Structures are given as C-alpha cells and as structure tokens.
C-alpha cells in the first residue's frame with residue numbers, strides 16, 4: 001500500500017501547490033491527535049497504536065470507530081492494486097457561500113483528499129473491482145457536485161469495464177453549501193446505478209458510520225446487497241431532527257445497524273474484521289465472464 | 294438572475310401564503326373526472342399523496358400529487374404534504390402502471406420534505422426515496438413535473454424526476470427550508486431571509502442552473518386568483534404532452550438520463 005500512498009501524496013502535493021498556492025510537502029497524512037484516545041462507546045482509554053492495529057475497533061467493547069478513506073482502501077485492497085480515478089476533480093462554490101472555500105481547504109489539508117469521496121479500480125483478493133469510499137472526516141462526507149460526479153463516473157467506469165462495484169458510504173447527506181445542485185446528485189448517482197443495474201452489474205453497498213440523508217436516500221440504499229458495518233448509524237432523517245419533529249424520545253437502538261437489519265433494510269451486519277473476506281466471497285459469486293479472477 | 298433579499302423573501306412568503314391553492318385545486322380545475330387510486334400494496338395508503346387517473350385532451354393521464362391540505366383538519370389529514378415510505382411507494386406503483394398502459398404522467402410537487410418520524414424510518418424512508426430515483430429515471434413514458442409551492446429536499450425529488458420540469462412563478466425548490474439552512478450554516482434560524490437569498494431557490498435561479506426548464510406565470514398570484522396560473526399550467530401541459538409523445542421512447546429515456554447526468558458544477562484540474 002505504501003506505493004499508493006506515496007503516489008497519492010505526490011499527486012496531492014502538486015494539487016495543493018496549484019490550488020492552494022502553498023507548499024505542504026512536510027505535512028504527513030493522518031497525524032494522530034494524541035497517544036491515547038477515549039472510546040466513544042465504553043469511554044475507556046485506549047493506546048492509539050492499539051486501536052490502529054485493531055482496525056479502529058475498540059479492544060474493550062468492540063465499538064467500530066470511524067476510519068478514513070485511505071485506511072479503508074488499504075484494509076480492503078490487495079497491495080498496490082489501486083488506481084485512483086478523478087483525483088483532481090475539485091469543488092467550486094456555486095452559491096458563493098462565505099466560509100465554504102475555507103472549510104474545503106481545511107478539509108483538503110487535514111484529510112489529504114481532494115474531496116469527500118475516493119474512487120478507483122483495485123483488486124480485492126484478486127478480483128478486479130470498482131471501489132469507492134466516502135470519508136466522513138471530509139465535511140461530514142457530504143455529497144456536493146464533485147462527490148456526485150465522482151460516484152457517477154465510478155459507476156460508469158464499472159459499467160464500461162464490466163466490473164463489480166463496491167461503495168463504502170459514510171455521510172451526513174447532501175452538502176448544504178452547494179444547495180440544490182447537491183440535491184440533484186441524488187438523481188445523477190441513482191440514474192447511473194439504474195443503467196448499471198439494467199446491464200446486470202453487481203453493486204455491493206456498505207453502509208458505515210454514519211450513513212444518512214441524501215446519500216442514504218440515493219446510491220447507498222441501492223445495492224444488490226446492502227451491508228451495514230457494526231456500530232453504524234443509518235437512516236434518512238437525523239435523530240435530532242426526528243426528535244424535534246415528534247417531540248418525544250427516540251426508542252433505544254433507533255437507526256442502528258441492528259435496527260436496519262431487523263427492519264429489513266440491510267442484508268447483514270458485518271464486523272470490520274470480516275469485511276474483506278465476506279466481500280471477496282460475494283464478489284466471487286457474482287463474477288461476470290469478463291472479470292478476471 | 295440576481296434578485297435582492299427582499300424580492301426572494303417575498304417569493305418565499307407567497308409560496309407559503311395561507312390562501313395559496315394546493316394540489317387538490319389543480320386537480321379539480323384541470324382534471325374534473327379524476328379518479329383516485331389508493332395504496333402501495335405493501336403497507337398502507339399515504340394521504341400526503343393523491344394519485345390516480347383522469348382524462349386530459351381526450352386521453353387518460355396519470356396524476357401524482359403531493360397534497361398539503363388547506364384547513365387545519367386537512368393539513369393534519371395530509372400530514373402537511375410530508376410523505377412516508379408508503380407514499381413514495383404508492384407513487385411509484387401508480388407511475389409504473391402508467392408506463393404499462395402508455396399514459397403520460399403528471400406530477401405535482403408540493404412538500405416541505407419527507408416526514409422525519411419513527412415509522413418512516415422503520416419502514417425505510419431512505420430506501421423508498423432512493424428506489425424511486427432509480428426507477429423513475431427509466432420509465433418508458435413521458436413524465437411532466439410542476440412544483441406548485443414548495444419543493445423540499447429528497448421528499449420532493451422522489452417524484453421530481455421527469456422529462457420536463459416546471460415551477461410556478463411564486464414557488465421555491467430547495468435542498469432544505471431557508472430556516473433549516475440558516476440554522477445549520479449560520480447557526481441561527483432567524484437568518485432565513487438572508488439564507489433564502491443565497492440558496493438559489495427561485496424559479497429564475499433554478500432555470501439558470503438548468504435544474505428546471507419552464508416557469509409558469511401566475512399573473513396576480515395563485516393566492517389572489519388561480520385562474521390565470523392554472524390556465525398557463527394547462528397550456529404548458531398540453532404543449533409538453535404533444536412534444537414528448539412524438540419522441541421515440543428509447544430516445545425519451547436517453548434524453549432524461551442526459552438531462553440529469555449534466556447537473557452539478559465542478560472544476561477539473
């Protein structure tokens with residue numbers, strides 16, 4: 001994976017120089033905040049290194065902490081098999097929202113990504129796959145024009161290359177700062193999936209923490225198989241909005257992965273550790289003639 | 294087009310005017326023999342949606358409408374036009390029926406958004422909306438949309454995919470209400486007026502963004518006298534049906550895909 005990361009870093013450095021007019025070559029990706037972190041669920045203190053070695057899963061209670069897109073890709077893909085698509089597609093500010101440019105710039109610096117979605121072609125246990133990951137740390141993984149376009153292009157690439165498609169979602173929904181254009185990305189991505197579906201393509205959607213709003217109400221819910229990752233919040237409306245609307249407390253376990261499973265919205269819940277092997281099995285079952293196994 | 298803050302807010306107020314007619318009025322005026330069809334065949338009948346068949350220009354047409362209700366009692370009955378999953382599923386069922394029998398579909402969008410509630414989540418609100426988006430885009434029959442007063446978020450989008458999309462002159466179409474937008478981005482819901490001005494929610498702005506195709510004039514305003522606006526809507530509908538029905542259905546669907554494929558603004562380095 002290191003070659004991929006180096007390449008990524010080089011691309012990002014040139015990207016940053018061009019766009020941000022700043023040299024940030026000395027900034028490494030993902031500086032840990034501290035040596036110790038506290039688990040959100042059980043509140044126990046964990047050595048950051050222990051958490052990293054355990055794929056971001058709390059060793060005490062099994063809570064799955066959020067992981068970024070690059071870490072997800074490196075956990076899923078065969079070594080050095082990833083080729084990124086559209087790494088240099090960047091957002092504009094169609095509503096001329098004050099602060100939006102600054103917020104995005106900050107997200108770019110902190111995440112090392114050009115936007116909240118990374119897509120490309122890679123291999124999972126030897127099976128060539130179109131894979132995309134939303135990054136919740138980049139403006140809450142929200143979908144604006146660029147995320148919508150990148151998701152759409154990834155789906156189209158999977159169609160053209162007759163590859164299976166795997167998308168990991170983690171998003172608060174449509175990106176408010178781009179207004180109605182963000183909303184339209186829900187149609188655009190779902191339309192691309194309509195074509196992919198008609199063509200017989202296999203789409204596996206993995207809903208991770210959190211998957212809500214316009215992303216939940218578009219491509220994330222449209223998998224041939226929908227998988228929820230353990231510890232994920234999944235739903236359309238956010239719990240705070242629902243609580244305000246109905247003026248009553250929400251039932252325990254509302255909008256958890258378990259809730260979605262028991263209400264028939266996902267096929268299964270998976271622990272992060274089992275993700276790669278389970279997805280590889282599903283990909284193998286759905287491999288088309290064209291796919292090189 | 295750049296309208297000033299006051300002009301945009303005036304539109305928001307007109308869109309929400311208590312005397313503004315709802316979908317029922319359009320149905321009564323344009324489709325006197327409308328027959329309502331109920332239920333999603335899965336769970337229930339969502340009264341935020343009125344769906345059915347009517348005669349229009351000597352042929353049958355399918356109507357899908359979001360109804361907000363006018364009196365307090367009606368508003369509650371129709372849940373203020375806020376749909377549950379069974380509403381979106383009912384709409385899709387009736388639209389697929391129209392496709393089967395080659396009827397054009399006319400959708401009246403009028404909703405603050407999909408209902409944020411426990412039952413809605415339990416029955417898969419996100420899946421219901423997503424599935425509509427994926428299915429409606431490829432329906433093999435003409436689909437014509439009008440936003441009557443308010444097109445709010447995913448709840449509007451779920452019946453907002455079509456070949457021709459229009460808005461009434463004093464309506465708004467947005468990702469979120471100006472109040473919601475202000476409270477999220479400015480952390481202050483009282484800045485709704487300021488938010489409305491920047492959000493691009495007016496028919497003029499949305500036409501410029503190619504999100505909609507046509508603006509239906511209202512003359513003095515639907516809240517004062519709906520006749521002129523309804524007449525303009527009728528003419529628009531006749532024109533669009535005549536225009537769309539002669540397009541080969543494969544091309545019609547291709548054009549619909551292209552229309553939405555182009556949406557968005559970004560930069561490629």
Ligand SMILES: [Zn+2]
Nearest residue numbers: 039042058061
């Ligand atoms: Zn823990």
